[in-house]
C-alpha cells in the first residue's frame with residue numbers, strides 16, 4: 238500500500254504504533270515523532286515546536302530536511318505537525334490556580350496551532366500528572382479533556398521512564414518511577430477550534446489521606462508482566478488479568494488475614510491471588526459459567542494447600558456468589574479491606590473484528606461474557622454504561638472499610654474513529670465519593686502489533702491498561 242502519511246517503511250511504522258514506550262531521551266522521542274508525523278517532501282509546510290529544547294528539534298529537522306519554526310514565532314507558514322512540550326509549564330506549578338494559568342497558556346498555544354495546521358495533521362502535547370504535597374493532580378487528563386473542545390483528541394502514548402519518583406512522605410501511596418503522557422490531537426471536522434471549559438471536576442476532591450498502615454511504595458508507576466500461558470479453563474474467559482498483577486496490588490494494599498473483594502470475579506483471579514497471599518477472597522460474578530470456574534479454581538488451590546504437608550496451614554476463606562453486582566447487599570459479605578476489579582470495557586467485546594475476537598472465533602471460544610441484558614458489557618450507550626458502572630462501585634464501597642483502597646483495571650477506548658477516555662471519565666465520576674490516588678500502568682509487551690491506519694493516519698495499538706487507585710475517606 239502507498240504511504241501517503243510519512244516516509245516510513247512498515248518496519249519503522251509498526252513499533253511507533255505501540256501505545257507506550259520506554260523513554261530514553263528527549264532527542265530519541267522527538268526524532269521518532271518528527272519522522273512519523275512529518276512528510277519531508279512537503280517543502281512549504283513546517284514543523285512547529287514549543288519547549289525547552291529547540292536546538293535538538295532543529296538538529297533532527299535538519300537531518301530530515303524538514304523546516305522548523307518556534308511556535309511562538311510562527312507567522313504565515315502552514316503547519317504539518319506541532320509539539321508543545323508542556324512539562325516545563327507543569328514543573329513550576331505548585332497548586333490548582335497555578336495550573337489553571339499554565340493551562341491557559343498551553344491552550345493559547347494550541348489554538349495558534351489549530352489556526353495554521355493542515356487538515357488531518359497532528360499536535361502532540363507532552364505533559365505529566367503530578368502529586369504535589371499530599372494531593373494528586375491529573376493535569377494530563379484535565380488538559381486533554383479541556384483541549385478536546387478545540388482539537389479532536391485522538392490518542393495517547395505513555396512515556397515510561399526509569400527515573401525514580403521523589404517520595405515525599407512514606408505514609409502516602411506513591412508509585413515509584415516516573416512517567417508522562419504524550420497526548421495526540423488532530424484537526425478534523427469534529428471540532429471548530431473554540432475553547433469551551435469542560436465540566437470535569439478532577440481537582441475537587443483530591444485530598445490524599447494518611448493510611449492507617451505504612452505503605453511500602455513498591456508499585457512502580459508502570460510495569461510489564463510476563464503472564465503464564467493461560468490454562469484450559471482460563472482461556473474460556475475473554476479477558477482475565479494475570480494473578481501476578483493481583484499479587485502486586487494485594488501485597489501493597491493489604492496485610493495477611495485481611496479481606497479482598499472483586500464484584501466482577503470472572504475466572505476468580507483476584508480471589509485466587511488473595512488466597513495465595515493468605516488473604517480471604519470474596520466476590521460476585523454475573524455469569525454462572527464463569528462463577529463456577531472461579532469457585533473451582535479457588536477450591537482446587539485450597540485442597541492442594543491442605544494436602545501439602547510442607548505448607549503452613551492458615552485459616553483462609555473464600556466466597557464467590559453467582560449474582561448481579563448491582564444486587565449485592567450488606568449481609569452478603571464481611572467488611573472489606575481492599576477491592577481489586579476490572580469491568581467489561583463497555584461493549585467492545587461485541588465489536589466484530591475488535592482486538593483478538595477473530596482469533597477466538599476461529600478457536601471456537603466465547604467472544605463476550607454473556608448475552609444477558611444485566612451484563613454491563615452489553616450496554617450500547619457509553620454514558621449509560623459509565624453511570625451503571627459507577628452505581629455498582631458506589632454500592633460496593635459500602636462494604637469497604639473507611640480508609641480502605643480500591644483499584645480498577647481499565648483502558649481508554651477507541652471506537653469507530655472516536656476516543657472515549659473511559660479511565661478518566663470513570664475517575665471523574667468516582668471522585669464524588671472516593672479520593673483519587675496516582676494511577677499505575679500495566680504495559681503489555683506480549684501482543685503482536687496490528688498495522689491500523691497504515692499509510693494514511695496514526696492509530697495506536699492500546700497496550701497500556703490503567704490501574705486506577707482510590708481510597709475511601711475515613
Ligand SMILES: C[S@@+](CC[C@H](N)C(=O)[O-])C[C@H]1O[C@@H](n2cnc3c(N)ncnc32)[C@H](O)[C@@H]1O
Pocket residue numbers: 474476477478479500501502503504505506507521522523524527560561562563578579580581582606607611612613614
Ligand atoms: C474484565 S472481566 C473480569 C475478569 C477477571 N478480573 C479475571 O481476571 O478473570 C469482567 C467480568 O464482569 C462480569 N460482569 C458483567 N456484568 C456484571 C454484573 N452486572 N454483575 C457482576 N458481574 C458482571 C462479566 O461476566 C466478566 O466476567
